Each structure stands twice: as C-alpha cells, then as structure tokens.
Amino acid sequence: MRFVIVGAGRVGLRTARVLREEGHEVVLVEGHDDQATRVRDAGFDCVEGDGSREELLVEAGVENADALGALTGDLNTNFAACLIANHHDCRTVMRIDEDYREGIYQKYADEVDEIVYPERLGAIGAKNALLGGNLQAIADVAEHLQVVLFTITDDSPMKGYNLSEVTLPSQARVLAFGKAGGPMGVPLPDDSLETGDRIAVLADFDVLGDVRQLLLGRSAEETAAAAVEG
C-alpha cells in the first residue's frame, strides 16, 4: 500500500520504518530541513515543507495514497493535513497530544478516521514490561474493554483442560489460541491448554482479574497475602 506520513519526528519516522519493513511505499513530509536530510539519509522519499499545504501533500502523492498519517506534534498541522487527505478520499490518522482530546476529535473531527495518542501506546508497552512474562495487554478496545494475551504456565489452573471446558466470566470471550511455538489461530473447542500455549481474551476490566486467576492462577503476591489472611 502507499502511505503519506506528515512529520518525520520520533513518531512519524518510526512509523515510516515499520511500514517500509512490511513492504509498503512511504513518502514523508517534513518541515525542518535538518530533519528532512536525516529522513533522506535513511533512504526515504521526503517532501520538504509545511504538511498543512495541499500542494505539498499532492507532491507527496496524497491523491494516490491509501492513507495519510498526520503525526507531527502540531495539532493544527495534523488536522489540516487530515482535512486535505480526506478530500482526496484517503484514510486519515491523526496524532493528538493530550489524552482528553481523544474523545473530542473522535466525535467532532469527521474527516479523521482514527486518532492516535502515542503516550497511551507507550503506556501499554511499559505496563507489559512491568507485568512481565505471562500476561500481555494487546489493545484497549474501549475505555473498559481490553484484549489480553495470556501464556499458560505450569501453575495455570486450566492447564490440561480443553478450551470448551474453560468457563470465562460473562464479560469475557476467547478470541484466538496458539499452541506453544505455533501461530495464533481461531480457537476450537477441543484445543487443549498446555504450558506455553497462548490464549487471547477480550475482557471487561471488571472481570480481568478473574480471567487472569482462571488462566494463570494466583500471583505469588496474592498467594502470600492469602497465606497471611488464612
């Protein structure tokens, strides 16, 4: 696919790299000449100038692009770039700078298809690193809804059972399943849960603790706390 990325700072350039690694065509638009030089040195096509001007976005190929990512730190530039891209029937993704604005832009900015708040994604990564090992938050689907990937351990209460025997709370669903070392796939009722298998669950925050306890067992701290209470 073809993408235009406006803003070649830490978010834009990194996004461009990931897209290129996956075989997509990327053109960047960058206003600072020293940064534009770095972008070209990294082997990218770069249009130099203000990404909120239509002639520059046209030069970058917005007319034939599948999507435009407005990823500068400047909201006015980002919104203007999305308006222009939307006019050219391009899918639009806009970076915002403060989390309270996420809902406002989702509601009012019809021209913007998707909002990204890099700090939120960074927080998910940091949370995974802090939690470690057997539980990985994949995405916040909504305010109270999260997709979490669990890796079955020797201590998992459901180890040895089939997926059909796993009774999750009503506010949770199994989305995907993968045997240890194998790819993730559609979950089947007779898939058995063994150590190292991975199971992706969509769960409401209210029941996430119950799901974790069912699939992973009590954490060491909880076991210790229960022993003290007992």
Next chain:
Amino acid sequence: MVKANTGEADRVKESLAALDGVVEAHVVAGDVDFVAKTVADDPGDVKRVATNAIQTINGVEGTQTYIAMD
C-alpha cells in the same frame, strides 16, 4: 480561545454559550479546544466574562483573549 482539560466538550460548550455576554461558542481543532465570541461594552466587561465567568467552568484550564479590530 479556551483551553480545556476534559473530554466533555458538549458540556463545556453549552456552559460557554449560556454565559451572559457570550454570543457564539465553538469546538475547534488545534492548540485550544473552544472559541467563544463575546460582545462587550468596555474592557471591564470582557474581563468579567473571560476571567470571572469562563474560568469558573469546570474543565476549563485557561483562556486567551483577542480583541477584534474590524
């Protein structure tokens, strides 16, 4: 120009529009979140609206005031 710290854009916009002296309020894209247009007889009136009234709306973080010249 009104900067907020809340996602409740509708509530803030309605609170702005309901103020005495405010004739228009809009949600805007960019560094600020709302633009409120005020008609006032003198600078004291502008101060009353901008400082005393708008700043007391829950979720408003700050304001900048510009005076139209035309």
